[in-house]
Amino acid sequence: EAQVTQNPRYLITVTGKKLTVTxxxxxxxxxxxxxxxDPGLGLRQIYYSMNVEVTDKGDVPEGYKVSRKEKRNFPLIxxxxxxxxxxxxxxxxxxxxxxxxTGELFFGEGSRLTxx
Amino acid sequence: xxxxxxxxxxxxxxxxDTVTLNCSYxxxxxxxxxxxxxxxxxxxxxxMLTSSGIEKKSGRLSSILDKKELFSILxxxxxxxxxxxxxxxxxxGGKLIFGQGTTLQVKP
Numbered sequence: 526e527a528q529v530t531q532n533p534r535y536l537i538t539v540t541g542k543k544l545t546v547t548x549x550x551x552x553x554x555x556x557x558x559x560x561x562x563d564p565g566l567g568l569r570q571i572y573y574s575m576n577v578e579v580t581d582k583g584d585v586p587e588g589y590k591v592s593r594k595e596k597r598n599f600p601l602i603x604x605x606x607x608x609x610x611x612x613x614x615x616x617x618x619x620x621x622x623x624x625x626x627t628g629e630l631f632f633g634e635g636s637r638l639t640x641x
Numbered sequence: 642x643x644x645x646x647x648x649x650x651x652x653x654x655x656x657x658d659t660v661t662l663n664c665s666y667x668x669x670x671x672x673x674x675x676x677x678x679x680x681x682x683x684x685x686x687x688x689m690l691t692s693s694g695i696e697k698k699s700g701r702l703s704s705i706l707d708k709k710e711l712f713s714i715l716x717x718x719x720x721x722x723x724x725x726x727x728x729x730x731x732x733x734g735g736k737l738i739f740g741q742g743t744t745l746q747v748k749p
Contacts, residue, residue: 529683558737565650565741566741567740567741567742568684568729568731584736615684628673628689629689630675630677630737631686632683632684634682634683635683
């Protein structure tokens with residue numbers, strides 16, 4: 526089944542304790558992206574990757590890191606989480622960036638993170 | 642600054658009603674506009690629009706884009722409780738920007 530898989534789905538952690546949210550897709554997609562969703566603010570892009578070893582900042586990259594060493598995986602790293610990073614996080618992928626943009630994005634199920 | 646604004650932010654209707662959701666945008670280098678439906682989990686793709694005036698239709702849902710007035714509408718006819726969700730509009734310019742979403746609640 527074609528899917529984007531995120532883990533963990535739920536996490537409660539404390540300020541300063543490094544954590545990684547994994548994202549994996551099995552559709553051989555080139556483009557992958559991380560979003561956070563907060564009430565009243567919609568989906569905001571954190572980082573994106575056009576292909577392996579190619580990553581770039583989105584609108585709200587502060588406090589996050591990513592890497593794209595393999596095509597299928599795009600982990601999101603919070604080196605020193607803070608309470609303002611409490612949010613619902615989505616990983617998404619699409620087949621290929623093209624002239625009309627990323628096209629249809631396939632989303633993971635979301636990871637709800639709480640930082641105390 | 643590029644922006645995407647959806648209205649209304651929330652809406653409550655009864656089954657059988659018709660609803661119209663709005664998405665207006667100011668985006669440089671417009672390439673496409675996308676609609677997604679988000680129930681309790683991941684957003685799922687509904688439509689991608691690139692040309693003005695051409696209606697996209699899927700069952701009771703339809704959408705159209707006006708590139709002159711910079712907006713799109715999503716229509717849902719004969720609403721059902723299963724249509725209750727957040728509807729997200731996203732516009733692809735230099736990057737993909739999402740609106741705040743419209744929360745639709747359909748009551749029996």
